[in-house]
Amino acid sequence: MYYLTSPVRIWREQKTDYPFLGRVGRLVSWTKVIAAPVSFSDQAPYVVGLVDCGEWGKKMGQLIGVEEGELKVGRKLIGVWRRLRIHGDEGLIEYGVKFRRL
Amino acid sequence: MKLQILGAYQTKFGELWDKSLTDLISEAAMGAIQDAGIGIKDIETIYVGSMLAPAVAGQSHLGAVAAEILGISLPVTVIEAACASGGVAVRQAALAVESDRYKNALIIGVEKMTDVSSGEITEALMGAASSEEERRSGITFPGLYALMARAYLDKYKLQAKDLASIAVKNHSYACLNDLAHLPFCVSEEDVAKSPLVADPLRLLDCSPVSDGAAAIILSTDKKKTQGVYLVGSGQASDSISLTKRQSLTQLRATQLAVKEALAEAKVEIKDMDVLEVHDCFSIAEVLAIEDLGLASKGEGLVWLKKHGGMINTSGGLKACGHPVGATGVKQIVEVTRQLRGELGQRQVKGARLGLTHNVGGSGGTAVIHVLSN
Numbered sequence: 001m002y003y004l005t006s007p008v009r010i011w012r013e014q015k016t017d018y019p020f021l022g023r024v025g026r027l028v029s030w031t032k033v034i035a036a037p038v039s040f041s042d043q044a045p046y047v048v049g050l051v052d053c054g055e056w057g058k059k060m061g062q063l064i065g066v067e068e069g070e071l072k073v074g075r076k077l078i079g080v081w082r083r084l085r086i087h088g089d090e091g092l093i094e095y096g097v098k099f100r101r102l
Numbered sequence: 103m104k105l106q107i108l109g110a111y112q113t114k115f116g117e118l119w120d121k122s123l124t125d126l127i128s129e130a131a132m133g134a135i136q137d138a139g140i141g142i143k144d145i146e147t148i149y150v151g152s153m154l155a156p157a158v159a160g161q162s163h164l165g166a167v168a169a170e171i172l173g174i175s176l177p178v179t180v181i182e183a184a185c186a187s188g189g190v191a192v193r194q195a196a197l198a199v200e201s202d203r204y205k206n207a208l209i210i211g212v213e214k215m216t217d218v219s220s221g222e223i224t225e226a227l228m229g230a231a232s233s234e235e236e237r238r239s240g241i242t243f244p245g246l247y248a249l250m251a252r253a254y255l256d257k258y259k260l261q262a263k264d265l266a267s268i269a270v271k272n273h274s275y276a277c278l279n280d281l282a283h284l285p286f287c288v289s290e291e292d293v294a295k296s297p298l299v300a301d302p303l304r305l306l307d308c309s310p311v312s313d314g315a316a317a318i319i320l321s322t323d324k325k326k327t328q329g330v331y332l333v334g335s336g337q338a339s340d341s342i343s344l345t346k347r348q349s350l351t352q353l354r355a356t357q358l359a360v361k362e363a364l365a366e367a368k369v370e371i372k373d374m375d376v377l378e379v380h381d382c383f384s385i386a387e388v389l390a391i392e393d394l395g396l397a398s399k400g401e402g403l404v405w406l407k408k409h410g411g412m413i414n415t416s417g418g419l420k421a422c423g424h425p426v427g428a429t430g431v432k433q434i435v436e437v438t439r440q441l442r443g444e445l446g447q448r449q450v451k452g453a454r455l456g457l458t459h460n461v462g463g464s465g466g467t468a469v470i471h472v473l474s475n
Contacts, residue, residue, distance in 0.1 A: 016234050029256075029350060031248035032301040033240060037228060038221035040240040048241045050249055050344060058345040060239040073256060084238055096238055 005087050010094045017097040020061075020079040024102060025053035027075040030063060039085050051077055051099050065100040076102040105196060105332045107473065108206070108321040109138025110435040115283040115314035115423030117216045123159050126212050128171045130315035130428075134208065138319040139326065145319075146204040148178040151191030151211040152427035157226040159214050168210060184230035185382060187211065188430025189460030189469035192318065193335050196471075199320050206323060211431030212315040223311050227426075230463040232343035244300035244308050244383065246344060246464045251302055251385035253350035258400040262302035266293035267403065268384040269306045269420055271410045276417030278447045283312045283423030307384040312423030316432035330441045334367025334472035336360060342466040355468035356393035356459065363457070363470040371395040374412070374472075375453040376440045378433035380461040381418040390459055394470075415440065415448045430460035434471060441475040 028050040036044035047063040049071075064082065066075070077099040084096045111133030113126055121129075127150075135142060148168050156162045165178030181191040188211030195207040215223050228237045231246060241249075255262060269288055276282035288306055296305035320332065338358035341347055348354065364371060371394055379394070381387035388402035391413070397405035406413065416422040416436040419429055437456035439445050456473045 013234055013238060017238075029249040029253045031241075031245045031252065031303075032298070033242055033245045034297070034301070035220060035224060035242065035244065035299045036240060037225035037242060038219070039225060041221050043240065046240060048239050048245055048249075050350075060236050060241060060343075060345055062240060084240070094238070 005092065007092060010092060014095055019056055020053060020059050020097045021081055023053045023056050023079045025051035025059065025077055025099070027071065027073060027077060028052050028058065029073070030071055039087065047071070049077070049099060059097065062098040064098050070101065078102045104322065105200060106321055106327060107318055107330045107332060107434065107438045108140070108323065108326060108328055109134040109319035110438040111137050112281050112316040112432050112435045113314050114281050115312045115425055118313040119216065121313065123155060123161055123212060123214050124167060124171055126214070126313065126315035127168055127210055130210050130212065130317035131168065131172060131208060134317035134319050140206065140319065142172050142174060144206050145174065145176065145208045147176055147198060147207050149181060149191040149195040149207065149209045150178065151181045151187035151430060152213055153182055153184050153187050153230065154213055154215060154226055154426060157229065158218055158223070183467045184462035185380070185426045186430055186460045186462030186467040186469050187427040188316070188432070189458065189471070190337065190430070190467065192431060192434055192471060193337055193469050195320050196332055196335055199322055205321060207320045208317060209320065209431055210315060210317045211428035213425035213427040214313050215311045215425060216313050220311070235343040235345045242300060244303050247383040247385055248300040248303045249344060250350045250389070250464070254385060254388070255302070257351055260403070263290065263294055264403055265307060265384040265388065266290040267406065268381065268387050269293050272381060272414050272418040272420040275415050275448055276421030279417050279422060282417045282421055283310055284421045303383055309382050309419040309424040312425045314423060314425035314428045316428045316435050318431060318434050318438070328442065330438045330473055330475050332471060333474045334363040335470070336362030336366070337469040339467050340465050342463060344464055351389070352399065353389055353393050353461065353465035353468060355465050356390065356461065359468040359470045360394050363472050367472040369455060369472065374455050374457045376412050376415060376437060376450045376456045377459065378414055378416060378436050379459040381414060381420050382424060384420070386461070387413070387418065394459060412450055415445065415450060430458070430469065433458035433460060437473050441473055
């Protein structure tokens with residue numbers, strides 16, 4: 001509804017995540033999203049973190065397998081490949097990087 | 103050349119289901135023209151600021167919409183800079199009028215946001231963030247500012263509840279503003295009890311989703327005056343994405359833009375009597391106070407406890423409302439009225455210099471104006 005998506009766009013944007021697969025980074029900040037955008041509403045609530053992967057730059061991604069009490073600045077995380085969301089009635093599946101505890 | 107704000111008008115902000123984009127544009131435009139005491143034929147160019155019209159209303163080409171409403175043929179420019187669309191539209195119009203190409207410019211900021219659901223508008227607003235770096239993570243705008251809030255609170259050893267005073271102050275002004283979206287008072291306890299939106303930000307830390315419009319006339323016409331002048335303007339940008347920012351606890355775009363505006367106006371920030379700053383979320387007002395140079399880093403909340411009465415007398419984005427493209431123009435309207443001495447119980451006595459601070463996205467754009475009477 002808010003932007004036109006397509007297999008081409010999903011394929012191209014997924015490639016921006018490849019460099020972060022298997023990268024180890026440290027947590028800079030995080031938030032638990034309760035009021036989610038409509039394309040992520042089936043996943044809410046979820047935690048999104050800003051992760052510093054050193055020379056590879058900073059990456060924003062959902063945090064998985066990390067308990068709330070374990071969230072702290074500097075926590076080591078690793079980038080893993082996960083499903084991000086499913087688009088529209090045709091069910092286009094978008095994958096990308098999320099971060100789990102190392 | 104003296105650039106004056108000849109006319110100023112704001113519509114009611116709120117959930118205006120009976121008003122369309124064209125209704126809002128029409129009301130604001132005619133309101134400003136009548137306030138200026140000029141005719142439609144005296145307008146030589148129009149600037150329109152809006153972000154979401156294509157996504158939410160299915161309406162691009164707002165320039166032609168405005169021209170159709172006013173029944174005139176003239177140059178119309180549409181500006182999009184996310185939440186800074188209105189402020190940047192004012193600046194572009196000012197540059198055009200200062201060039202002496204036009205004598206009278208009409209600037210309209212407008213947004214319709216409440217026709218769609220909360221999840222849908224949250225999705226649409228993510229157009230102001232990075233599509234590649236941020237949108238795909240599921241982050242939201244409250245989420246982006248929550249990341250900044252957490253970093254700030256952690257760095258300066260504060261707690262989330264310390265931010266509640268911002269909402270209390272801004273709502274206390276909104277109670278006195280019949281154009282505000284949320285004209286009711288709140289307590290710090292109300293803020294603490296409101297539901298989490300993006301931890302640590304709660305519902306009452308966040309500006310509402312609003313419809314509304316505002317308009318001003320900028321003029322170099324020497325025959326007419328309302329006594330309020332635009333004396334300085336500054337604009338700067340930073341990365342759209344937080345992943346590329348140097349810091350989560352300051353907005354470089356604000357710091358650069360205010361330097362330019364104050365230099366042009368030949369004044370200092372401490373000379374300001376009244377300011378409308380971009381409090382899309384409570385943390386944003388704290389960062390604004392520090393980035394504008396009113397307080398040192400980490401001291402924004404302390405400064406606000408002493409001097410907050412001069413900040414956001416409209417109720418701010420938090421309580422007056424935040425129809426995204428309208429906000430930057432509405433800030434100019436509010437400060438203009440302060441400098442005219444029109445605001446009754448909200449009046450800052452003896453106000454002579456005012457500043458508006460309008461930010462796009464999470465700090466990708468900042469635009470500042472200085473006004474004087």
